[in-house]
Amino acid sequence: MRASLRRLLRKIGEINQRYREPRIRMSPGVKAALMFLRVYLLFLVCLMAYKFVLLLS
């Protein structure tokens, strides 16, 4: 079990290493799109957290 977990973690490390640098050229348009996605996801996470708090209260 522990060996399998270690193998999995090593594999994840390899994947992170392999895809460390984005291959797409980071033009201003691409940067803006990725920034929009970050803000959008943050907004959704905040909404979900708010809903969760509402449900608990």
Place this chain on the structure above:
Amino acid sequence: MNFFSKLYYKLRKIWKAIRLYLIIAGPGIVVMVADNDAGGITTYAATGAKYGYHLIWFLLLLVPVAYYVQEMTVRLGAVTKRGHAEAIFDGFGAFWGWFSLLDLMLVDWLTLVTEFIGMTAALSIFGVAPWLTVTGVVLLMAIIVLNGRYWTWEKIALLFCALNLIYIPGAFMIHPSLANIVKDGLIPNFTGGFNAQLFFFLMANIGTTIAPWMLFFQQSAVVDKGMQEKDIPWGKFDTLLGSALTIVVAIFIVIVVGTTLHGVDIDSAGQAAEHLMRTDRYIGTFMAIGLFDAGLLGAICISLASSWAFGEIFGWAHSLNQNIKQAPWFYASYFFTLITAGLVVLIPGAPLVLITLFVQVVAVTLLPAALVFLILLLNDRHTMGDYCNGVWQNLIGGFIVVVIVLLSSLYGISVMFPNLFR
């Protein structure tokens, strides 16, 4: 003589084209028809019950929407020979890659639960116990994938796609008024005015037309099928045919329910089938069979979308052309998702309604990202070469993506806060 020889060669050319298409056909039709899954059938049934034929024109507008988004996955898959998950990892790095992969896994698993809810509801109308439905479906899906050939899997899936057309004879059996369908359904109108409830239904219909798993599934299927750049025109045609087919089926569901249950409050397709069973046994049976088939088709595609994505990233063998010994992890993840989702439905008192609503919310976190990545990847001239998006493709695709992101987000938010738009 000259006329007959010309006719002969023309017919031979057409026959050759049809044969070629039949070889290429598959991913586009399967993904599009599977889009009419248990959740989709519920949305269309509720739309028909609430608005009758009045939103048929809106459904017709969704044909190009579905086509333009999905045809991009055909080009991306055929040119890069990579699935969507791998393309995101490669193009945007590990952070966005892991986000997409884990979110896809969650959305797919939750959607799979809703497919099982639909299938058990459909067969319970015939007195089949839920445990028997779940066991039967898992066994059936094991038989479908374990034959070790993509071709066989695809043809079986196409057979289930054909069964999805059951709503068409169902609609003819109830003799709807063609004049009313044309008058109410084909002329754009907002019956009862453009209010919050109508907006909710429009958002729900758009939300069911494009789901995140569809992008991942079709691109991986194109790769697994081994489609090349030269096959792209046929792949696009396949997608167009599938888009038209899925909307035709949706329209016939609206006609069936709109004719027989207009004004009745419908919360699920299973409930619609039960109502129909009371008014007309045959139509009710058709509705239940259609719902089961929709759930099964959705389950077939969704479980594969996750397994393909995991295989691509972890470097496991991940093709339906490989048997269980050659691709053990691919099949293990496939059965793990399938069996756990099926078991959830069997848990007494499981929060199934909450799960059904939660799917819409989680899907909203993945869909915009997957669509934005799709457009950006299609603009990478270095990889896509001649198949890169042109100005018009970007304008149309960009517009559709903005509308989908906006409406599906509002839909997800309205699911979380039901009183916001009412």
